[in-house]
Amino acid sequence: MEPHQHPVDPERVDHARSRGLSGEDAGRLVSLLSLLADPVRARILYALDEVEELCVGDLALALGATEDSVGYALRLLRTAGLVATRKAGRVVFYRLGPGFPAPLREHCLRQLVAMTRAEPDDD
Amino acid sequence: MEPHQHPVDPERVDHARSRGLSGEDAGRLVSLLSLLADPVRARILYALDEVEELCVGDLALALGATEDSVGYALRLLRTAGLVATRKAGRVVFYRLGPGFPAPLREHCLRQLVAMTRAEPDDD
DNA sequence: TTGACATCCGTGCGGTTACACGGTAAACAA
DNA sequence: TTGTTTACCGTGTAACCGCACGGATGTCAA
DSSP states (O other): OOOOSSOSSHHHHHHHHHHSOOHHHHHHHHHHHHHHSSHHHHHHHHHHHHHSOEEHHHHHHHHTOOHHHHHHHHHHHHHTTSEEEEEETTEEEEEEOTTSOHHIIIIIHHHHHHHHHHOTTOO | OOOOSSOSSHHHHHHHHHHSOOHHHHHHHHHHHHHHSSHHHHHHHHHHHHHSOEEHHHHHHHHTOOHHHHHHHHHHHHHTTSEEEEEETTEEEEEEOTTSOHHIIIIIHHHHHHHHHHOTTOO
């Protein structure tokens, strides 16, 4: 269904079009948020922000999840560059990588959690 | 596959378990991020943050999307309480609702966009 | 070397999700 | 009233996603 050609408020439409999110910006934003929008991945990143580095098995232990689950989550986070690895023998330690946005770590992550705590009507 | 019972770094595991994200907190956070992690929904919220209020047709016009697409997106945002409506005749105006977290609007939204702009290696 | 362990990789399945289509309700115009 | 417009709703479908499974790789101990 195509949008109508007779805007109700042409001024605001124009304003929204010029100052709004472009498709490319939205794409980049969404690809980052999609990675955060998963319980296992979000808890992994939050844990790594707390304790610097952890290996796969310990991470699974800390979250109470299976190693398969965190293994798959780390696979995606690693591909996106959000986490970095350090091999020590047969153990692989993970930490937040250089691709992890610093502002997110400093400002947003905890605020996001705090705001969801303050709104218990969510689900 | 079950996680091993012999933590490599028991101290950090314990620290991550106590200060990490609980399952409930992660669930609330994820349900919010999942709503933001969509191009149409993200652009709608961003546009409403810019121009106060817009009707469905004008929103579709501003985003260059179909009315069906934005209609479906608004359905989910409305159910979650992130947007509110105001009826004026046969036109329905949408604006950011009381369920929309204020810290997200003030601090995080633009920072999230800015940080994705600063990292062009994303996708 | 042999065996146990920690992790990675490819594949298939089940559940979820975005979206288009058709029909419906309400409001305005003629 | 009739017709047009604006938006909502329910349903079906196609694509995506998380995850478990099996096998492979590399490492340490005996």
